[in-house]
Amino acid sequence: MVNRWRPATVVVMALLLAAAVYFLLPVVWVLVAATKSTADLFGTFGLWSPHPQLGANLGRLFGDGLFGRWILNSFLYAGAGALAATVLSAGAGYAMAKFPFRGREALFNLVLAGVLVPSTVLALPTYLIFSQAGLTGSFWSVLLPSVVSPFGVYLARIHANAAIPDALLESARLDGAGEYRIFFSIGLKIMSPALVTIFLFQFIGIWNNYFLPLVMLSDQNLYPVTLGLALWNSQTFRNPAYFELTVTGAAVSALLLVITMASLQRFWRAGLTAGSVKG
Amino acid sequence: MVVLVAPFFVAFALFFLAPIGYAIYQSFFKLTSSGLGLTEPVLEFAGLGNYVTALSQEAFVASIGRVLVFSLIEVPTMVVCALGLALLLDSARARFQPFFRVSFFLPYGVPGVIASLLWGFLYVPQTSPLIDVLAAMGLPHDFLGPDTILLSIANISTWQFAGYNMLVLIAGLQAIPRELYEAARVDGASELRIAWHVKIPLVRAPLILITVFTLIGTLQLVVEPLILKPLTTAINSDYTPNLAAYNQAFGQADVHLASAEATLIAIMAFVISFGFLRLVNRKGNRAW
Numbered sequence: 001m002v003n004r005w006r007p008a009t010v011v012v013m014a015l016l017l018a019a020a021v022y023f024l025l026p027v028v029w030v031l032v033a034a035t036k037s038t039a040d041l042f043g044t045f046g047l048w049s050p051h052p053q054l055g056a057n058l059g060r061l062f063g064d065g066l067f068g069r070w071i072l073n074s075f076l077y078a079g080a081g082a083l084a085a086t087v088l089s090a091g092a093g094y095a096m097a098k099f100p101f102r103g104r105e106a107l108f109n110l111v112l113a114g115v116l117v118p119s120t121v122l123a124l125p126t127y128l129i130f131s132q133a134g135l136t137g138s139f140w141s142v143l144l145p146s147v148v149s150p151f152g153v154y155l156a157r158i159h160a161n162a163a164i165p166d167a168l169l170e171s172a173r174l175d176g177a178g179e180y181r182i183f184f185s186i187g188l189k190i191m192s193p194a195l196v197t198i199f200l201f202q203f204i205g206i207w208n209n210y211f212l213p214l215v216m217l218s219d220q221n222l223y224p225v226t227l228g229l230a231l232w233n234s235q236t237f238r239n240p241a242y243f244e245l246t247v248t249g250a251a252v253s254a255l256l257l258v259i260t261m262a263s264l265q266r267f268w269r270a271g272l273t274a275g276s277v278k279g
Numbered sequence: 280m281v282v283l284v285a286p287f288f289v290a291f292a293l294f295f296l297a298p299i300g301y302a303i304y305q306s307f308f309k310l311t312s313s314g315l316g317l318t319e320p321v322l323e324f325a326g327l328g329n330y331v332t333a334l335s336q337e338a339f340v341a342s343i344g345r346v347l348v349f350s351l352i353e354v355p356t357m358v359v360c361a362l363g364l365a366l367l368l369d370s371a372r373a374r375f376q377p378f379f380r381v382s383f384f385l386p387y388g389v390p391g392v393i394a395s396l397l398w399g400f401l402y403v404p405q406t407s408p409l410i411d412v413l414a415a416m417g418l419p420h421d422f423l424g425p426d427t428i429l430l431s432i433a434n435i436s437t438w439q440f441a442g443y444n445m446l447v448l449i450a451g452l453q454a455i456p457r458e459l460y461e462a463a464r465v466d467g468a469s470e471l472r473i474a475w476h477v478k479i480p481l482v483r484a485p486l487i488l489i490t491v492f493t494l495i496g497t498l499q500l501v502v503e504p505l506i507l508k509p510l511t512t513a514i515n516s517d518y519t520p521n522l523a524a525y526n527q528a529f530g531q532a533d534v535h536l537a538s539a540e541a542t543l544i545a546i547m548a549f550v551i552s553f554g555f556l557r558l559v560n561r562k563g564n565r566a567w
Contacts, residue, residue, distance in 0.1 A: 006372075008372055008470070009372040009374075012367055012370055012372040012373055013372070013373070013374065015363075015367055016364075016367055016368070016373060016379050019364060019367075019379070019383060020378075020379055020382045020383070022438070023382050023383050023385060023386055023438065023441075023442060024382050024385070025401075025409070026386075026389075026394070026397040026398060026401060026438070027385060027386075027389075027397075029397065029400070029401060029408065030397050030400075033400070033406070041406055042405045042406060045408055045411060046401075046406060046407055046408025046409070046411065047408045087286075088286050088287040088290060089287065091282075091283035091284065091286060091287060092283065092284050092286075092287035092288065094283060095280050095283035095284045096284065099280045101280065107284075107288070111291070113549070113553075114291070114295060116491075116495060116548065116549050116552045116553060117295075117299070117545055117548065117549060118495050118496075118498060118499030118544070118545070118548045119499070120499040120501050120502075120521055121499055121521065121541055121544045121545045121548065122295065122298060122299070122545075124302070124524055124525065124528055124537060124538075124541045125298035125299055125301055125302035125538065125541055126294065126298040127528075128298070128301060128302060128305060128528075128534055128538065129297055129298045129301040132301075144290075144293075144294055145294045145295075147290055147294070148287070148290050148291050148294050148295050150291070150295075153287060179280065180282075183283060204387070204388065207390060208390035208391055208392075210390065210391060210392045210502050211501055211502060211521075211525075215525070215528075215529075225390075226390045226391075226392040226393065227392075229392060229393060229396065230392050230396075230505075230506060233396055233506070233509075234509065237509065246396065247400070250393045250396050250397060253390070253393060254388070254389045254393055254397075257388035257389065257390075258385050258388045258389070260388065261384065261385065261387065261388035262381055262385070
């Protein structure tokens with residue numbers, strides 16, 4: 001360990017600091033902007049708020065309840081979707097790792113191919129088939145496609161392969177435990193770091209999703225927060241008051257996820273190592 | 280066993296394979312209105328007609344070329360940034376590591392729509408402190424012109440995902456036994472040489488992983504241009520293939536042509552990312 005600030009250390013720290021300024025600038029800007037009136041937003045320097053009115057902006061943001069509803073919808077889509085995706089991935093990944101069956105590799109290759117299909121490309125075809133089934137415009141139209149995570153199955157299988165010893169399963173079978181009991185009490189427990197990763201991946205993925213709800217939904221009350229903010233942003237041209245709402249809403253929703261992410265950092269790191277295990 | 284595997288594959292079949300199959304099916308048909316349009320249009324088998332139409336539309340072909348250029352810019356930028364940050368943070372010289380790690384990773388939690396909104400405000404002269412500073416220094420500051428817009432979009436993607444990709448690489452770097460560095464140092468290798476000859480070859484697998492995911496992400500580009508579109512005339516409604524297909528389905532109400540376009544995008548993304556994996560896996564040990 002180097003204890004003095006040598007030239008090389010100064011160079012490393014200067015580069016890291018410059019990067020931190022770059023990554024934090026938009027976040028700092030939106031936090032400052034969230035305290036401004038529309039007039040100040042356009043009339044004053046971006047990183048300074050001469051007449052802060054955060055309270056008034058927040059009051060207007062949550063005033064009619066629509067924004068709160070969008071946030072709640074986002075949590076519902078992301079929470080329920082990620083939970084279901086994790087459960088499905090865990091079952092499929094565990095079974096594919098631990099039970100040799102006919103066509104297993106073919107199925108797994110299909111899943112891997114699924115990882116390579118861009119999700120936004122899937123949104124339009126899903127809309128077409130859902131409109132045939134009369135599902136478009138409903139809560140389910142956004143939730144149901146979110147429960148499929150090919151990457152989750154890939155991670156679950158890799159992790160089950162690497163972390164669950166066959167000998168352990170054998171001895172549980174000898175002790176008379178049924179396969180489901182083994183899965184629920186041994187498999188899930190050992191796989192839990194990978195499952196947390198799958199959940200977080202999918203949660204962020206659904207929370208950030210914009211294109212799928214954009215094609216599916218028309219009722220504002222069902223919007224997730226991404227779609228809602230984009231809607232407000234598109235209305236700024238007719239009514240500049242929407243600038244305040246858009247900016248304050250963006251600040252609140254960014255802050256919300258940033259806090260969640262930062263507090264879950266520990267789990268991310270555990271899971272990322274699991275993800276980089278070779279297949 | 281079946282009970283464990285079946286739920287995922289039922290959902291996979293219903294919400295993944297079926298839409299793709301349905302889109303491919305739809306892409307082989309078209310609506311033809313007979314005569315003066317007095318009768319209901321009839322659904323006709325069109326063979327590859329929609330594909331021919333899509334690929335003979337100048338705007339659609341241009342949009343494919345545009346995302347390919349975008350990938351050529353964004354993928355190397357992303358890999359270099361993520362790798363650079365990971366190596367800097369992993370070096371023995373870095374202090375305050377938790378602070379930097381969190382600040383670089385934060386943007387991953389900001390949805391693409393909101394990231395685009397934020398950068399949109401930073402690209403517009405009326406609201407941007409960035410432009411104030413650049414203009415005061417006499418530097419170029421047009422972020423939304425026809426020549427710079429693609430770079431501005433690339434910047435949003437880099438901002439959002441570089442920190443996440445950096446974390447993937449750091450996880451890989453931390454798995455390297457420290458004795459390797461000690462051995463290299465004893466042999467007189469500098470930190471830069473260690474990074475180049477020891478660290479980078481050993482994070483090959485995660486490097487390939489982030490390259491593939493960045494590649495897929497760039498080819499499906501749609502949100503950033505959609506959000507930035509009102510701010511600039513440099514983005515039209517056929518700016519990316521995805522946007523063109525969206526416009527075809529909802530603007531022009533031609534689901535058959537839109538299906539053909541969506542199928543073409545999926546094939547393109549699949550062939551390019553699969554081809555890349557084949558290429559890197561052939562050259563050495565299997566990474567994925």
